[in-house]
Amino acid sequence: MNASDTSRFIKACRNQPVDCTPVWFMRQAGRSLPEYRLKRKDLSILETVKNPELSAELTLQPVKRYDVDAAVLFSDIMVPLKAIGIELDILPNVGPVIADPFTDVSHLKRIRSYEPEADAPYVQETIALVKKNCDVPLIGFAGAPFTIASYLVEGRPTRTFTKTKTLMHTDPGFWSQMMDKLSDLILSSLTAQITAGADAIQLFDSWAGYLSRYDYETYVWPFSKKIFDTLSKTFGNSVPKIHFGVGTGAILDLMASAGPDVLSVDWRMPLDKVFPLLGPEQAVQGNLDPALCLAPFEAVAKEAGKILADAKRANSGRKGSDNPTRSFPSGHIFNLGHGVLPETDPDILTRLVGFVRDHNPPAI
Numbered sequence: 020m021n022a023s024d025t026s027r028f029i030k031a032c033r034n035q036p037v038d039c040t041p042v043w044f045m046r047q048a049g050r051s052l053p054e055y056r057l058k059r060k061d062l063s064i065l066e067t068v069k070n071p072e073l074s075a076e077l078t079l080q081p082v083k084r085y086d087v088d089a090a091v092l093f094s095d096i097m098v099p100l101k102a103i104g105i106e107l108d109i110l111p112n113v114g115p116v117i118a119d120p121f122t123d124v125s126h127l128k129r130i131r132s133y134e135p136e137a138d139a140p141y142v143q144e145t146i147a148l149v150k151k152n153c154d155v156p157l158i159g160f161a162g163a164p165f166t167i168a169s170y171l172v173e174g175r176p177t178r179t180f181t182k183t184k185t186l187m188h189t190d191p192g193f194w195s196q197m198m199d200k201l202s203d204l205i206l207s208s209l210t211a212q213i214t215a216g217a218d219a220i221q222l223f224d225s226w227a228g229y230l231s232r233y234d235y236e237t238y239v240w241p242f243s244k245k246i247f248d249t250l251s252k253t254f255g256n257s258v259p260k261i262h263f264g265v266g267t268g269a270i271l272d273l274m275a276s277a278g279p280d281v282l283s284v285d286w287r288m289p290l291d292k293v294f295p296l297l298g299p300e301q302a303v304q305g306n307l308d309p310a311l312c313l314a315p316f317e318a319v320a321k322e323a324g325k326i327l328a329d330a331k332r333a334n335s336g337r338k339g340s341d342n343p344t345r346s347f348p349s350g351h352i353f354n355l356g357h358g359v360l361p362e363t364d365p366d367i368l369t370r371l372v373g374f375v376r377d378h379n380p381p382a383i
């Protein structure tokens with residue numbers, strides 16, 4: 020048995036009894052940390068990722084500062100695309116920008132097969148370095164096919180997804196070929212991360228909530244499902260898989276049925292409304308509004324308390340809830356509903372970790 024099997028994060032992912040609710044934060048590494056700004060200096064994010072020592076250090080910074088229950092790899096969802104030679108940049112305060120967006124089916128040949136060992140050895144090296152120096156589980160990740168495709172088609176961040184939606188409805192052949200190729204690339208990336216030592220993975224479908232239920236089910240779900248199914252076939256249930264999106268209230272049951280172990284939800288859905296949509300083994304991650312972390316701590320604590328209470332109430336009556344050793348809700352990982360905002364005061368997050376632990380004191 021691996022040490023990570025006994026961690027409360029992995030146990031909660033598996034809906035097993037835990038001593039207290041585990042907590043980590045999406046985008047816990049990054050601009051909100053002064054020690055991050057000091058180390059990153061003028062390097063771009065894509066340059067930083069190519070430096071395993073630096074990336075490992077940035078991965079570990081929030082673990083040391085916040086005492087969170089999991090580390091998340093310092094990388095980006097665009098790294099595999101960059102590594103196969105697609106011209107792109109990640110601009111500060113903007114996000115990913117593609118030099119030559121995909122407008123024609125002939126552009127698909129630019130998505131060549133991704134060989135992580137040859138194309139991006141630095142990612143696996145970072146993972147190996149983190150694993151040597153970290154006693155909490157490490158979460159690897161990838162962008163989901165839809166979220167990645169939307170950047171390739173739109174060329175830059177969007178709020179309307181007009182080009183992407185037009186493409187899926189007018190040229191479904193182009194769309195499904197692109198999604199198929201991206202699914203293979205994502206699978207190669209996640210497989211390499213797990214093989215290098217990632218203890219869990221998260222599939223970020225950040226923008227799936229912009230789709231209608233029909234579009235999600237028809238044009239997106241089959242590809243994300245293939246990714247979860249293939250990982251389950253390859254790794255069994257040894258590596259928990261988390262499925263994430265924002266504004267996904269209308270498609271949560273579909274996201275759950277794609278086959279993750281954990282469904283990550285944002286603040287729009289109270290957790291007690293999420294649990295009934297899940298299979299008996301599935302867990303929930305979330306879901307404090309990151310904007311609230313800019314409010315005085317009393318407001319943060321009040322909301323965090325509500326989330327913990329919602330999870331506990333929703334969990335009682337689920338499978339295993341009659342287990343007397345299960346004094347805290349398993350099947351819940353405390354997190355934000357989306358990433359930490361750069362202007363967040365890190366002390367608020369330190370106090371929030373303390374609050375989650377005090378609410379559910381570890382049984383030591």
Ligand code: CP3
Pocket residue numbers: 044045046047048049050064091092093094095096097109110111112113114115160223225357358
């Ligand atoms: O602790 C962590 O989570 C850090 C690792 C991480 C990064 N990106 C580093 C990063 C993770 C998990 C991501 C995922 C990611 N990247 C997603 C999915 C998560 C989400 O927020 O929905 C998406 C959509 C991207 C694409 C991307 N990269 C965006 C939209 C941006 C923001 C641009 C900006 O400056 O506001 C990035 C840049 C990025 N990725 C930064 C970091 C630390 C900020 C760059 C910097 O520090 O200069």
